[in-house]
Amino acid sequence: MAQFEQSERVINPIIPPFLYGTAWKEEQSQDERKPYNDQDPFKIQVTQSFTSSLKHLQTAYIDSYVLHGPYYSKGLSSADWEVWEAMEQLVHEGRVRFLGISNVSLDQLVELYKEVSIKPTFVQNRCFAINQWDKGIRDFCAEHQLIYQGFSLLTANQPYITLPLIQALATKYGKTIPQVIFRFAKDIGMLPLTGTTNPQHMDEDLHLDDFQLTGEERRQIELISLKQ
Numbered sequence: 001m002a003q004f005e006q007s008e009r010v011i012n013p014i015i016p017p018f019l020y021g022t023a024w025k026e027e028q029s030q031d032e033r034k035p036y037n038d039q040d041p042f043k044i045q046v047t048q049s050f051t052s053s054l055k056h057l058q059t060a061y062i063d064s065y066v067l068h069g070p071y072y073s074k075g076l077s078s079a080d081w082e083v084w085e086a087m088e089q090l091v092h093e094g095r096v097r098f099l100g101i102s103n104v105s106l107d108q109l110v111e112l113y114k115e116v117s118i119k120p121t122f123v124q125n126r127c128f129a130i131n132q133w134d135k136g137i138r139d140f141c142a143e144h145q146l147i148y149q150g151f152s153l154l155t156a157n158q159p160y161i162t163l164p165l166i167q168a169l170a171t172k173y174g175k176t177i178p179q180v181i182f183r184f185a186k187d188i189g190m191l192p193l194t195g196t197t198n199p200q201h202m203d204e205d206l207h208l209d210d211f212q213l214t215g216e217e218r219r220q221i222e223l224i225s226l227k228q
Ligand SMILES: NC(=O)c1ccc[n+]([C@@H]2O[C@H](COP(=O)([O-])OP(=O)(O)OC[C@H]3O[C@@H](n4cnc5c(N)ncnc54)[C@H](OP(=O)(O)O)[C@@H]3O)[C@@H](O)[C@H]2O)c1
Pocket: 007, 068, 102, 103, 124, 125, 150, 151, 152, 153, 154, 155, 156, 176, 178, 179, 193, 194, 195, 196, 197, 198, 201, 202, 204, 205
């Protein structure tokens, strides 16, 4: 089940060599394998995947455990219910603090939210300007106090974030285009995720609090795809 967020793989190669020196090399080939057996029942796969995550992250618990996405692109299936129940069990056991769901449609989110006993705390979606920056899901999240995490804000929206409106705002405030986009994302209630690996970009992205967009500027960015 390649549905779990495996982002710890990204940091894993950095931490273990520091902690274990040369022993890491031996383990590396094992870690290339899937952290679960996809012939096993889904709830067992969750346990296997989770155990692997704890090992990679060198931790005893995980703050936010995010399901990478529903099994099918439409609707929720028995696989999804079984997986979510297994994830809930990890919360009951005190091994996970918060659950999340990613790559989800509004219909799927509404259905999940209605049925499960432990609701998602985080909703993590690729955020497209073309659908008003995932407005339907953002509105649902706001109504139910869920935290919306937007990703690919820059990479998925190149045709829009390079338009004169955004360039003019960057010039007006003396900021970069990514800073304008991340400021906008925070202003509309999002927790923006960034994929940068550049320390300067990280630093710039963390310094957004010394400027404010006006309400009208925010509205124009939110509706930017409708003006084209
Ligand atoms: N749930 C999922 O299915 C899923 C899927 C994909 C990603 N994600 C998450 O979303 C996060 C964002 O991923 P993304 O790659 O789509 O991110 P993104 O923030 O849209 O794009 C990052 C790209 O923009 C460039 N960039 C230029 N200036 C930047 C600036 N000031 N700040 C940030 N980036 C700048 C980066 O290059 P430089 O490195 O040179 O800055 C990088 O190539 C990832 O870290 C991951 O955790 C989740």
